[in-house]
Amino acid sequence: xxxxxxxxxxxxxxxxxxxxxxxxxxxxxxxxxxxxxxxxxxxxxxxxxxxxxxxxxxxxxxxxxxxxxxxxxxxxxxxxxxxxxxxxxxxxxxxxxxxxxxxxxxxxxxxxxxxxxxxxxxxxxxxxxxxxxxxxxxxxxxxxxxxxxxxxxxxxxxxxxxxxxxxxxxxxxxxxxxxxxxxxxxxxxxxxxxxxxxxxxxxxxxxxxxxxxxxxxxxxxxxxx
Amino acid sequence: xxxxxxxxxxxxxxxxxxxxxxxxxxxxxxxxxxxxxxxxxxxxxxxxxxxxxxxxxxxxxxxxxxxxxxxxxxxxxxxxxxxxxxxxxxxxxxxxxxxxxxxxxxxxxxxxxxxxxxxxxxxxxxxxxxxxxxxxxxxxxxxxxxxxxxxxxxxxxxxxxxxxxxxxxxxxxxxxxxxxxxxxxxxxxxxxxxxxxxxxxxxxxxxxxxxxxxxxxxx
Numbered sequence: 001x002x003x004x005x006x007x008x009x010x011x012x013x014x015x016x017x018x019x020x021x022x023x024x025x026x027x028x029x030x031x032x033x034x035x036x037x038x039x040x041x042x043x044x045x046x047x048x049x050x051x052x053x054x055x056x057x058x059x060x061x062x063x064x065x066x067x068x069x070x071x072x073x074x075x076x077x078x079x080x081x082x083x084x085x086x087x088x089x090x091x092x093x094x095x096x097x098x099x100x101x102x103x104x105x106x107x108x109x110x111x112x113x114x115x116x117x118x119x120x121x122x123x124x125x126x127x128x129x130x131x132x133x134x135x136x137x138x139x140x141x142x143x144x145x146x147x148x149x150x151x152x153x154x155x156x157x158x159x160x161x162x163x164x165x166x167x168x169x170x171x172x173x174x175x176x177x178x179x180x181x182x183x184x185x186x187x188x189x190x191x192x193x194x195x196x197x198x199x200x201x202x203x204x205x206x207x208x209x210x211x212x213x214x215x216x217x218x219x220x221x222x223x224x225x
Numbered sequence: 226x227x228x229x230x231x232x233x234x235x236x237x238x239x240x241x242x243x244x245x246x247x248x249x250x251x252x253x254x255x256x257x258x259x260x261x262x263x264x265x266x267x268x269x270x271x272x273x274x275x276x277x278x279x280x281x282x283x284x285x286x287x288x289x290x291x292x293x294x295x296x297x298x299x300x301x302x303x304x305x306x307x308x309x310x311x312x313x314x315x316x317x318x319x320x321x322x323x324x325x326x327x328x329x330x331x332x333x334x335x336x337x338x339x340x341x342x343x344x345x346x347x348x349x350x351x352x353x354x355x356x357x358x359x360x361x362x363x364x365x366x367x368x369x370x371x372x373x374x375x376x377x378x379x380x381x382x383x384x385x386x387x388x389x390x391x392x393x394x395x396x397x398x399x400x401x402x403x404x405x406x407x408x409x410x411x412x413x414x415x416x417x418x419x420x421x422x423x424x425x426x427x428x429x430x431x432x433x434x435x436x437x438x439x440x441x442x443x444x
Contacts, residue, residue: 068437068440120391120394123387123390123391124391124392126387127384127387127388127391130384130387131374131378131384131388134378134379134380134384135377135378135379136377136378136379140377143440143441143443144374144377144378144441146440147370147374147437147440147441148374148388150433150437151367151370151371151392151430151433151437152392154429154430154433155391155392155394155395158395158422158425158426158429159394159395161395161422162394162395162398162399162422163394163395163398165402165418165419165422166398166402
């Protein structure tokens, strides 16, 4: 137990340090982009946050498969925690996106492939969380949510391919047209690592919390009996 | 295997044929969607809005019909009876799938000509029939899985559309996009990609549904 606590502390310290480093590189080290100006700096948050959202849904997918095959509460807790973090980060993607789009493209929203896919994903995983809530008992919720976690993730490439063909404009490529300069790439990498660590930290905490919740429920049930 | 699927399918079919209540109610609902849409967009709608209206009516009507397929099984503990059958869970999935597929196909067969007539479009379109079969199969593959899932939750009436609609987004987009060139009498080339997407979706979700259905109805 103590070792786990130590590991958690270390992870927290490391995440904090890297987040500070990320802020410093984004605002002090990275150069201001020539065409779009200072707003381009939101890119260093927007992209890592989007990456974490996809990573989170992938982990939910893996957790769901493992739960259905092994039936260990731990895998369900992992899948659920990861989906919660995924919805949170997709929300951040959907907020940072329009903030960036408005000054650069003059519009809040466009039905571009990436934007639309993020929106559809967000809706699928909100449904995932709702199934869990509406299932009644936790065991059933875990099982039904796992099915949604699997079907939802398999849908992701299909949604992306379809939306991509539906609307073939890719405004985001403007950013990459000139390529990223060395210092921009370094900044992006620092941010990616920082946000991935934040994800691991959040999922560890949330998984632990869910495991404790189940434990308390079991103890309560035993006392009643 | 096939005989067992047929037995479950036949049971659903017979029940619907004897009462006809769900099919009539859903037909009226889908017709209403068409009417409401023509009020909402005005009478001189552009050609690009018409395919969308058809597919909104078919997907909304479909989701209501899907909700009923498992809701009736919940009454009188008939789902338990079905579970007691000495058959593989996948057989139940395919039986219910065949039922939902037929149901939505009937819906489309009635609604589509009405839609084409109401919006003054050519009525005989064999290529549209192909799109409808592929899209409805996609709806039924995902819908059967999620209807069985939603029926086990509280708030099941709202749970099914919330689950079903985002996941079938590729089917809706592909069907709308394939319908537009058919209505415009464009060559096959313009809808080939969309048909491929529909086929890919159908195959993927028929496999996924067959594999995970047992987890949805266990207990």
